Amino acid sequence: xxxxxxxxxxxxxxxxxxxxxxxxxxxxxxxxxxxxxxxxxxxxxxxxxxxxxxxxxxxxxxxxxxxxxxxxxxxxxxxxxxxxxxxxxxxxxxxxxxxxxxxxxxxxxxxxxxxxxxxxxxxxxxxxxxxxxxxxxxxxxxxxxxxxxxxxxxxxxxxxxxxxxxxxxxxxxxxxxxxxxxxxxxxxxxx
Numbered sequence: 001x002x003x004x005x006x007x008x009x010x011x012x013x014x015x016x017x018x019x020x021x022x023x024x025x026x027x028x029x030x031x032x033x034x035x036x037x038x039x040x041x042x043x044x045x046x047x048x049x050x051x052x053x054x055x056x057x058x059x060x061x062x063x064x065x066x067x068x069x070x071x072x073x074x075x076x077x078x079x080x081x082x083x084x085x086x087x088x089x090x091x092x093x094x095x096x097x098x099x100x101x102x103x104x105x106x107x108x109x110x111x112x113x114x115x116x117x118x119x120x121x122x123x124x125x126x127x128x129x130x131x132x133x134x135x136x137x138x139x140x141x142x143x144x145x146x147x148x149x150x151x152x153x154x155x156x157x158x159x160x161x162x163x164x165x166x167x168x169x170x171x172x173x174x175x176x177x178x179x180x181x182x183x184x185x186x187x188x189x190x191x
Contacts, residue, residue: 002023088150088181094109
């Protein structure tokens, strides 16, 4: 601890206000590989970890740096009618939100079967039965990503998905191409 003693302080003049004059100089440490509680101070050594209550951080030697951590674990997406899970045996359509070095991302995986009407995907491509939670939505505008698709009934090998700030998503195709499934494996975009 450090105690700041003001000039002229004495028992006869009211003494020292210890709670206000005291600064804690201790550095939180944890056993090797342990995680220290959040503090405003510097780390004690390079590669020290701390939990800042929103994710894990690692001391670089000069600053605390966020590392990847789940904010929303893998969650099965609720699909609208005309869409089905496990397209091409790629598993259920799932998403998660992670913090990757201080930036939030949504990751997707799984395959989705798609039905078409008049050359367009069901519901004009709106494949989610309900909007994504607020923490899984782009902060503004939209995020556009390519998705792999079946070569069957298609002259192309990818389609486009737009993810919107209101939590909805659209699968976009060329009306002449109607692939029976799309893969969301490996899709990732920043929020």
